[in-house]
Amino acid sequence: MARSESLLIHDFLKADRTLTCERMTNPIARICSAKFGYNMTRMPNFVNHNDQRAASLHFEGFQRLLASQCSQELAFLLCSYIFPPCSATQSNLIVTPCRGLCQRVRDNCSRTLESHSLTWPQQFRCERLQTAWTVETTDMGFVGCANSQPANTMNSSAVTFASQPLCPSRTCKAVPLNKKTFKKRKFDFAIEAEYTESSIVDGQKVLQVRVISPLHFCGTAPEGVVVNATVLIHTDAADLCSCPELEQRRSYLFTGYQVAGRLQLSTRRSLAMEVTRRKQRRRATKYMKKFCRTESIAA
Secondary structure, X not given: OOHHXXXXXXXXXXXXXXXXXXXXXXXXXXXXXXXXXXXXXXXXXOOOOOOHHHHHHHHHOOHHHHHHOOOOOHHHHHHHHHOOEOEOOEOOOOEEOOHHHHXXXXXXXXXXXXXXXXXXXXXXXHHHOOOOOEEXXXXXXXXXXXXXXXXXXXXXXXXXXXXXXXXXXXOOXXXXXXXXXHHHHOOOEEEEEEEEEEEEEOOXXXXXXXXXXXXXXXXXXXXXXXXXXXXXXXXXXXXXXXXXXXXXXXXXXXXXXXXXXXXXXXXXXXXXXXXXXXXXXXXXXXXXXXXXXXXXXXX
């Protein structure tokens, strides 16, 4: 492809920016690291995120597509774009995904995207990528397209990737919003909140949410749990994959327990359900008042 056709790599290098090759410390970045065998990434990345936290939020937006398993190469493509690998000892090595890879993923996932009334992201325009496969011998041993050496022709079918997506498809057992659930599980809080993001803190997943309505607390609600406040809900999960899957900026009903003054969800007992009808709030409030937990939970 001619340089005048504006390859992604050319625009990236021409931009007035300071590039850093940094260790992958964000939990999502570390998933890419563990899956594809590299531990350094370049910021800003190819979609103009300046830090790993912003990049991880973008990555989480593809959770549903990853779970669909529409393409076994999707995780590799996302990691290559959002957490591009780099080498501290070869600063001139810029690795991008290849055009053929991007086109295969786009074609394989097009039906899944259409079923959700979505289109292929503009940031991942395949025609702007280089065409040739290159095997680079670096301290990372990374396979991809690079601009630091003349491209070597390689049949893309010879390159294989792990078939397991970052967030594997799970069969989430639906917890019914009914009298029996609340009577048996005896929750001590119910809130409606908009999901914002997740992170790993001390080895466990923590949700950040914006409170829409603190529906009911058995006893005193923790300080700060008020309308429009941003609060943390701790879980006992050890990874960022959700079951059920949570989508950013959507409203959910969360029921759980207060443990040592903090909100806590149990993956086996708690309820996390998207709020689509007003009667869900009414039912939750009604059952909470009737079947409140009376004893406290120690840390």
